Amino acid sequence: MASRRPSSPRKEQWAAALRVDELSFHDRGPYSFTVEAGQCVGLHGASGAGKTLLLRAMVDLDPHQGTVWLGDTRQEEIPAPRWRRRVGLLPAESFWWYDLVGEHFSRPPASEQLVRLGFGPEVLGWRISRLSTGEKQRLAFLRLLANRPEALLLDEPTASLDAANIKRVEQLVLEYMQSRQVPVLWVSHDPEQLQRVADWRLFMDGDSVLHREA
Numbered sequence: 001m002a003s004r005r006p007s008s009p010r011k012e013q014w015a016a017a018l019r020v021d022e023l024s025f026h027d028r029g030p031y032s033f034t035v036e037a038g039q040c041v042g043l044h045g046a047s048g049a050g051k052t053l054l055l056r057a058m059v060d061l062d063p064h065q066g067t068v069w070l071g072d073t074r075q076e077e078i079p080a081p082r083w084r085r086r087v088g089l090l091p092a093e094s095f096w097w098y099d100l101v102g103e104h105f106s107r108p109p110a111s112e113q114l115v116r117l118g119f120g121p122e123v124l125g126w127r128i129s130r131l132s133t134g135e136k137q138r139l140a141f142l143r144l145l146a147n148r149p150e151a152l153l154l155d156e157p158t159a160s161l162d163a164a165n166i167k168r169v170e171q172l173v174l175e176y177m178q179s180r181q182v183p184v185l186w187v188s189h190d191p192e193q194l195q196r197v198a199d200w201r202l203f204m205d206g207d208s209v210l211h212r213e214a
């Protein structure tokens, strides 16, 4: 983990921690943990353990008890769409509802980020139907960053990518996290990836328990 932090200029910073407070949903939980500002926590556990459900509850996509805090703001204090802009979820499978890539960006993506993930500006005119799975995953990630979320919830964000693009996405997340001091919760089945990106890890077992690991 020692060499993982790229240096980058400090931009706008929010520096708010993300705190999960006695969160339970369906028949799981309660879960409590904190991701500090500028920190990446890796979340792993067996398939079906409930990692995706946890992320969905954190952005109020499923019914739940307990709450989530971003700094001093409680999830239920602000309308769900606004909360989801502030706490950005990258789902394992991205959703696309318009014909063209560019129609899905509320703000234009940073051209430097587009280039780093292998795209030129013309990608904004591409049809969604022509995209490969990996292209969709990279573009969904860029769409998320373009909204400038104050916290990132990443559900297997590199599952469909080749080794070079995995490294680029990891690098971009860490730069964004560090320069804006956002908390990041990163779900992955790859222990080596979590070793590279995470400050510490949470293991979700089948008995609704989260174990903190170094």
Ligand SMILES: Nc1ncnc2c1ncn2[C@@H]1O[C@H](COP(=O)(O)OP(=O)(O)OP(=O)(O)O)[C@@H](O)[C@H]1O
Pocket: 026, 045, 046, 047, 048, 049, 050, 051, 052, 053, 054
């Ligand atoms: N709305 C729901 N209500 C109840 N159970 C659900 C609901 N959606 C999913 N599940 C179940 O909850 C379990 C946990 O699903 P989840 O997708 O969170 O697992 P996961 O840990 O993310 O797994 P994977 O690593 O395979 O992505 C699964 O058995 C799933 O079928």
